[in-house]
Amino acid sequence: AVAEVQLRDDQYTLDHMRAFGMYNYLHLDSWYQDNVYYVDQFGRVMNLSVTLDTALQKPREVFRLPTDLTACDNRLCASMHFSSSTWVALSDGTGRLYLIKSGKRGSSASEKWEIVFNEELGSPFIIAHSVSFVKSGAHSLAVLLLRVEKDELDTKGSGFHVTLEWVTIAETKEGDHRYDIIKRRVLQGKSVPHYAAIEPSGDGLMIVSHKPFAFMQSESDKLEENDDAEVSNEKKVVDPLYYWQQTEEDVTVTVRLPQDITKDDIKIQFSPDSICVTLKDQPPLMEGKLYSFVDHESCTWIIREDKSLEISLIKKNEGSQWPELIVGDTRGEFLMDPSRCSEIAESLMHLTSEVMNPNPEKENPPCNAQELEECDAFLEDGASLCRFDGNTLKVTHIINLGSNQYLFSVVVNPREMPCFCLRHDVDALLWQPHSDQPENMWEHIATFNALGYVQASKQDKKFMACAPDYSYAALCECLRRVFIYRQPTPLATVLYNRKEGRHVGQVAKQLVATLEANDPILGFQATSERLFVLTTKTLFLIKVNSGN
Numbered sequence: 018a019v020a021e022v023q024l025r026d027d028q029y030t031l032d033h034m035r036a037f038g039m040y041n042y043l044h045l046d047s048w049y050q051d052n053v054y055y056v057d058q059f060g061r062v063m064n065l066s067v068t069l070d071t072a073l074q075k076p077r078e079v080f081r082l083p084t085d086l087t088a089c090d091n092r093l094c095a096s097m098h099f100s101s102s103t104w105v106a107l108s109d110g111t112g113r114l115y116l117i118k119s120g121k122r123g124s125s126a127s128e129k130w131e132i133v134f135n136e137e138l139g140s141p142f143i144i145a146h147s148v149s150f151v152k153s154g155a156h157s158l159a160v161l162l163l164r165v166e167k168d169e170l171d172t173k174g175s176g177f178h179v180t181l182e183w184v185t186i187a188e189t190k191e192g193d194h195r196y197d198i199i200k201r202r203v204l205q206g207k208s209v210p211h212y213a214a215i216e217p218s219g220d221g222l223m224i225v226s227h228k229p230f231a232f233m234q235s236e237s238d239k240l241e242e243n244d245d246a247e248v249s250n251e252k253k254v255v256d257p258l259y260y261w262q263q264t265e266e267d268v269t270v271t272v273r274l275p276q277d278i279t280k281d282d283i284k285i286q287f288s289p290d291s292i293c294v295t296l297k298d299q300p301p302l303m304e305g306k307l308y309s310f311v312d313h314e315s316c317t318w319i320i321r322e323d324k325s326l327e328i329s330l331i332k333k334n335e336g337s338q339w340p341e342l343i344v345g346d347t348r349g350e351f352l353m354d355p356s357r358c359s360e361i362a363e364s365l366m367h368l369t370s371e372v373m374n375p376n377p378e379k380e381n382p383p384c385n386a387q388e389l390e391e392c393d394a395f396l397e398d399g400a401s402l403c404r405f406d407g408n409t410l411k412v413t414h415i416i417n418l419g420s421n422q423y424l425f426s427v428v429v430n431p432r433e434m435p436c437f438c439l440r441h442d443v444d445a446l447l448w449q450p451h452s453d454q455p456e457n458m459w460e461h462i463a464t465f466n467a468l469g470y471v472q473a474s475k476q477d478k479k480f481m482a483c484a485p486d487y488s489y490a491a492l493c494e495c496l497r498r499v500f501i502y503r504q505p506t507p508l509a510t511v512l513y514n515r516k517e518g519r520h521v522g523q524v525a526k527q528l529v530a531t532l533e534a535n536d537p538i539l540g541f542q543a544t545s546e547r548l549f550v551l552t553t554k555t556l557f558l559i560k561v562n563s564g565n
Contacts, residue, residue, distance in 0.1 A: 018553050019539055020056045022094040030175045032165050035209040040094050043540025043551040047431040048102040049123035053542055053549050056095040066123045080130035082109045093141045101149035106160045112141045116158055134186055134196040146214045157187040159219045179206050181213055206230035211423040214434045216452035222405045223450055225423055232410040257350035265336045270328040280320055287313040305343035425481035440469035463487040480541035489561055491548055493541050501528040501561060530559050
């Protein structure tokens with residue numbers, strides 16, 4: 018039987034349920050077609066590889082976990098991820114990570130699993146993702162470990178937080194094929210991520226989650242940051258060096274002068290696109306390139322009665338608004354002219370209204386809440402998609418997904434990051450991340466018509482998936498039933514829609530499969546030709562598409 022681990026009494030939160038209770042015990046090896054793995058109760062990693070439907074083999078053992086799984090009290094389920102065509106990351110659920118060189122998988126001739134790295138990494142975890150890459154001439158693997166940990170400081174919430182540990186392991190320089198940990202970084206958040214994946218290059222990380230994640234700092238980082246913070250706080254207290262205002266024709270700059278400065282101590286040089294102000298023989302007080310060109314021969318300056326210096330710059334291009342005075346200089350403060358404020362407010366007036374819904378009789382209302390059904394309301398509004406840079410540990414991109422509910426992820430090309438599927442209105446759209454293309458980082462690659470709407474009504478759904486060639490999407494309930502939604506295909510015969518009076522060119526079929534099993538479904542994977550469904554004691558294969 019499958020090595021299922023039931024939730025314990027102290028694992029009572031929604032996060033425990035999401036991370037471990039809804040865990041997919043069936044692992045699809047995307048590097049080899051129709052190749053699945055699971056771990057059984059004896060700690061054996063079992064493989065089923067389909068070459069011919071007519072000659073199905075029994076699952077075969079490819080590896081046995083060295084530890085006795087039942088000996089650990091607080092263990093989680095065993096988990097694995099296929100980092101490359103010859104590398105596997107494996108966890109026994111007790112907090113130990115194995116990196117395994119597997120040879121070419123899927124055939125007993127070339128497949129031989131050998132442990133290359135084996136280390137205790139703290140409290141139990143499950144493997145969320147892993148990648149294999151070469152950096153500075155050394156082969157490396159990066160693995161993402163997911164934990165739900167008790168949080169003593171959290172008295173108002175669930176009492177737990179979620180951590181993602183990003184571990185990088187590299188081959189040592191000695192050439193003895195030994196692997197060592199070179200980096201361990203931890204992100205912490207308050208919800209189990211829907212999606213978490215390391216970029217193929219190992220340089221970044223993408224997370225879709227309901228609540229934000231952030232890197233936890235080590236003590237040395239904190240001390241450095243505190244020093245920086247103190248410096249920046251000191252800077253914040255300093256008054257602006259100058260104030261400036263503008264009209265459509267000119268810019269007025271006001272500078273406070275020290276007590277003992279006279280008119281003869283001030284030197285100001287105007288040029289068509291720059292300014293330099295010096296007092297006595299000191300370094301320039303203001304110097305730099307102006308935002309735009311000025312009529313430098315008409316520029317003037319005076320000392321006002323309150324001992325401040327007033328400089329008038331005449332704009333070359335009348336009517337343009339300057340966002341800054343001197344390019345890159347942040348020591349000044351812009352003062353908005355009150356009359357200008359009211360002008361701007363007036364020009365924006367047509368965009369706003371005092372009344373909540375001033376014109377309700379429009380033909381197409383943007384959204385009618387009455388039309389939403391109960392099943393369309395989902396718990397978590399506002400998940401976000403973040404990309405973290407692996408070097409700076411900062412967020413480089415953040416996208417608020419709003420009501421675009423996360424549905425599932427799927428590996429279309431194992432050399433790329435996993436795709437994720439989001440609900441867009443009634444449809445479901447599949448997005449492929451491209452970490453190496455900053456201007457096209459998320460590409461829309463497929464649409465499943467009406468899947469967003471259909472899945473919302475399936476209250477008992479446990480897993481969702483789609484074929485890597487997008488030919489169908491599928492979901493299963495906790496028990497027995499599997500729903501398959503094919504993409505629209507052209508019809509061989511003519512179909513006529515009498516109600517609308519038009520010919521129907523293509524039809525999308527829905528299929529329902531009922532499994533002959535009373536055990537709950539523990540694993541679910543889709544390939545281009547078939548669905549694999551795992552229960553405690555049975556592995557079902559459902560042929561969806563016939564091979565070419």
